[in-house]
Amino acid sequence: MSSIQPEESLDLINRLKLGDTAAYEKIYNVLSKELLGLAYKKTGDKVIAQELVQNIFISLWEKRATADIKDLRNYLFGSLKFAIINYIRSEVIANRYIEHEQITYRPNSEDTSSLVGLKDLSEIIEKSLNSLPEKTQEVFRLSRYSHQSTKDISNGLNISEKAVEYHITRSLKRIREYLKNFYIFFLL
Known part of the structure; x- marks a missing residue:
């Protein structure tokens, strides 16, 4: 199972919306490693990468009934993109604060x-x-x-x-x- 086909993606989305844990597990098993690899590549920190991916899957489960998901892959990778941006933004702000405090x-x-x-x-x-x-x-x-x-x-x-x-x-x-x-x- 290296990827999810478009027809299978629609089926998994529908089952996920109904609370089917087997569908959720399949999505996780197929896409989590790829998401983790990308998160690690962008953050350079394995723990942060794991945390970002974990939070995306937690959010997927929590919002399963209301999320407007057309394509699982795009939805999860888009979520990861925003999570990485938010993480980097928070790191930049913290670093600027520390630099400012060091100067002033x-x-x-x-x-x-x-x-x-x-x-x-x-x-x-x-x-x-x-x-x-x-x-x-x-x-x-x-x-x-x-x-x-x-x-x-x-x-x-x-x-x-x-x-x-x-x-x-x-x-x-x-x-x-x-x-x-x-x-x-x-x-x-």
Whole structure:
């Protein structure tokens, strides 16, 4: 099964709209690797690529009844294109912010420096979280800010505990990336 023929595509779309999980799995099995390859090529990050593709398939399932899909391949690759653009845009904005802060940050005293550093640190953490997909942000905030357990989050959001752990791990990785830049800047 290396591709989906046009007639089969229409059948899969109709079955998907009715909630047929076998149709959904077939779409995923046939197109996910190709989508993942393109996402990796454009982002250069395997985890980000997996996350983008995963979010596209989650969205496909969630919007299956209402989405106006004429061609599965075009729909999924178009969705990936916009997801990559949004990801790159968020990265550019975050990088511009960091560059701006590095240029304009001039502490007047040690106390002021500490307060400003703490404020900047909080902003960096929020920026890093805001650059993540909505579901990942929600899971992280429930875990770290609301102090909910993995099991509670899993039950509340109707996702597996493994998915909760994935979202938390992804959030922490993103925060670490942002904090690494912040730490280098703060030392300067």
